[in-house]
Amino acid sequence: MNAPQARQSTAHRSTTMFWTHVNKRLSSYLHGELRPEESRRVAEHLMICRRCRDEYEEIKFGARLAARLSDDLARAQAPAALWSELEKMIDGAEAAPKRPLAARRPLKIALAGAAALALALVVFWFYPRSPRPAWDVTRIEGAPKIGSKTVGEAGKLRVGDWLVTDDSSRAEIRVGEIGQVQVDPGSRVRLVESKADEHRLALARGKMQAFIWAPPRQFYVDTPSAVAVDLGCAYTLEVGDDGQGLLSVVAGWVAFEWQGRESFVPAMAMCVTRPRFGPGTPYFSDASEDFQNALAIFDVAEKGSDARSNALQTTLAKSRKRDALTLWHLLARTDGDDRLRVYNRLAELIPPPPQVTPEAVMRGDHAALDMWWEKLELGSAEWWRIWKGPVPSQTK
Amino acid sequence: MKRGAVMSEMASEGRLIEACQRGDREAFHELFDAHKDRVWTIALRFTGDENSARDVTQQVFLKLFTNIAGFRHESNFKTWLYRLVANECMDEFRKNRRLIPLDFFRPAFSDGGDEDCGEVEINDWRQEPNQEERLARLEVSKAVLAALMKLKPKLRMAIVLKYFEDLSYEQMAEALGCSMGTVASRLNRGHKALARRLAHLKQ
Numbered sequence: 001m002n003a004p005q006a007r008q009s010t011a012h013r014s015t016t017m018f019w020t021h022v023n024k025r026l027s028s029y030l031h032g033e034l035r036p037e038e039s040r041r042v043a044e045h046l047m048i049c050r051r052c053r054d055e056y057e058e059i060k061f062g063a064r065l066a067a068r069l070s071d072d073l074a075r076a077q078a079p080a081a082l083w084s085e086l087e088k089m090i091d092g093a094e095a096a097p098k099r100p101l102a103a104r105r106p107l108k109i110a111l112a113g114a115a116a117l118a119l120a121l122v123v124f125w126f127y128p129r130s131p132r133p134a135w136d137v138t139r140i141e142g143a144p145k146i147g148s149k150t151v152g153e154a155g156k157l158r159v160g161d162w163l164v165t166d167d168s169s170r171a172e173i174r175v176g177e178i179g180q181v182q183v184d185p186g187s188r189v190r191l192v193e194s195k196a197d198e199h200r201l202a203l204a205r206g207k208m209q210a211f212i213w214a215p216p217r218q219f220y221v222d223t224p225s226a227v228a229v230d231l232g233c234a235y236t237l238e239v240g241d242d243g244q245g246l247l248s249v250v251a252g253w254v255a256f257e258w259q260g261r262e263s264f265v266p267a268m269a270m271c272v273t274r275p276r277f278g279p280g281t282p283y284f285s286d287a288s289e290d291f292q293n294a295l296a297i298f299d300v301a302e303k304g305s306d307a308r309s310n311a312l313q314t315t316l317a318k319s320r321k322r323d324a325l326t327l328w329h330l331l332a333r334t335d336g337d338d339r340l341r342v343y344n345r346l347a348e349l350i351p352p353p354p355q356v357t358p359e360a361v362m363r364g365d366h367a368a369l370d371m372w373w374e375k376l377e378l379g380s381a382e383w384w385r386i387w388k389g390p391v392p393s394q395t396k
Numbered sequence: 397m398k399r400g401a402v403m404s405e406m407a408s409e410g411r412l413i414e415a416c417q418r419g420d421r422e423a424f425h426e427l428f429d430a431h432k433d434r435v436w437t438i439a440l441r442f443t444g445d446e447n448s449a450r451d452v453t454q455q456v457f458l459k460l461f462t463n464i465a466g467f468r469h470e471s472n473f474k475t476w477l478y479r480l481v482a483n484e485c486m487d488e489f490r491k492n493r494r495l496i497p498l499d500f501f502r503p504a505f506s507d508g509g510d511e512d513c514g515e516v517e518i519n520d521w522r523q524e525p526n527q528e529e530r531l532a533r534l535e536v537s538k539a540v541l542a543a544l545m546k547l548k549p550k551l552r553m554a555i556v557l558k559y560f561e562d563l564s565y566e567q568m569a570e571a572l573g574c575s576m577g578t579v580a581s582r583l584n585r586g587h588k589a590l591a592r593r594l595a596h597l598k599q
Contacts, residue, residue, distance in 0.1 A: 069541065
């Protein structure tokens with residue numbers, strides 16, 4: 001097979017797997033029993049297949065119930081009388097004709113014992129320990145440091161350690177078995193937590209690019225003003241010296257959260273986060289400059305101020321059909337007349353379903369907002385609701 | 397567990413098994429003490445009945461005693477034990493299909509008056525300040541236990557080994573004498589069956 005044919009074949013295989021249902025592998029996926037590449041394929045498929053997502057939800061619910069038992073029930077204590085009863089049975093069994101006991105082969109036993117000890121030592125040294133106590137760091141260029149030590153070609157980042165890159169350094173962190181993060185020059189990253197269901201970094205300054213193939217909500221990045229929650233995706237996160245952050249999503253979805261304020265950011269969209277304000281309103285990166293500038297003012301302006309009102313007006317005036325993502329989030333970030341203005345503009349761009357009345361939207365009815373979301377064609381509201389819970393809800 | 401402790405435990409178990417293989421009854425008593433609660437828990441959660449769990453546990457240790465001379469140290473002892481328990485549970489199921497006694501949940505609802513039969517003790521619930529919350533949890537656990545008992549035996553055993561013993565798929569496959577794919581399939585079906593039976597608990 002020549003190179004182009006091989007590429008085609010690989011692409012075909014990849015596409016086929018993307019579309020192949022994954023229902024038989026959902027428990028393995030949930031329990032982290034799949035190889036990383038398989039896990040990533042399942043995550044990708046779940047994003048596009050409602051049938052498998054529904055089944056995954058069912059399995060997750062069943063697993064949660066089963067886990068409840070082991071959480072709630074202590075290990076049972078065998079009855080005290082069991083040994084004496086057993087001894088009688090053993091005596092009875094010994095009285096019956098039987099094969100010679102191993103005790104008559106002392107040399108063999110001694111050899112077996114020695115072998116057992118040797119085996120124990122071998123198993124002890126080579127047995128893979130889980131969870132991993134540290135994440136692997138690979139130097140890409142320059143001289144990144146973990147704490148005060150320069151990373152040679154590779155190093156280990158333990159919980160509490162800082163990875164620091166200067167202006168000419170770059171490094172890659174292997175996030176357990178679930179993904180990888182590239183840390184760009186001028187960054188400070190700390191490993192905060194490394195557990196089976198929570199992998200957490202803190203980005204104090206700089207820029208990182210994350211590619212995660214684990215089930216949603218297993219990888220978190222703390223920034224000074226928001227937490228980025230992975231929902232199965234690839235994204236870039238930057239934090240400036242002033243603590244302001246910028247999230248750009250390449251694939252999948254990311255939730256940006258801070259003290260009850262939430263933004264859900266799909267592929268090709270961005271979201272700014274600011275100290276004291278938390279995550280701003282998400283927008284597509286190809287939105288007009290005027291739209292982006294007005295939105296930035298709206299996000300920080302005082303509620304009820306003219307500046308905020310004017311910014312909202314510009315945002316709405318400059319919005320395209322594709323900016324429905326932003327307008328839908330604005331419904332939860334406005335109230336009164338402002339919410340009505342957002343409602344009217346969003347209804348012009350994407351007419352709501354008949355059941356979604358202005359009254360329902362004005363009172364913030366989650367079911368109505370969900371129904372409208374479905375019409376935005378950004379993906380089902382259910383799939384991220386599954387992994388998160390309520391719709392973005394807050395007002396500043 | 398610390399490295400030294402792991403080594404010490406493995407070496408210690410190796411010595412214990414070696415002594416059992418020489419026919420040392422005291423050593424076997426020690427081995428019994430080390431594993432009796434594990435075997436009892438699996439048997440009790442699988443059968444849902446103390447009498448059946450008692451039979452299973454006794455048979456497991458009797459077989460262990462009579463066959464330990466043939467145990468090869470290149471195998472993992474715990475896996476061997478899990479396999480004995482799983483087989484014995486399935487035998488017990490075949491012998492006696494009426495495995496859910498009416499008083500199965502009684503100890504779970506006992507508030508401490510009947511300590512001797514507290515095999516289904518609830519973790520730390522007595523420390524929870526909110527009585528209403530505690531009762532709600534008890535109700536859910538009771539429903540889940542009842543649903544577990546209604547699963548097909550192979551699915552039930554997979555759920556018990558996964559959630560009470562926290563075994564990996566590989567360990568479960570060895571213990572159950574099947575492939576990891578079969579383990580995954582049984583867990584899939586078990587999860588779904590629990591979810592469907594208890595759909596009313598989903599909020």
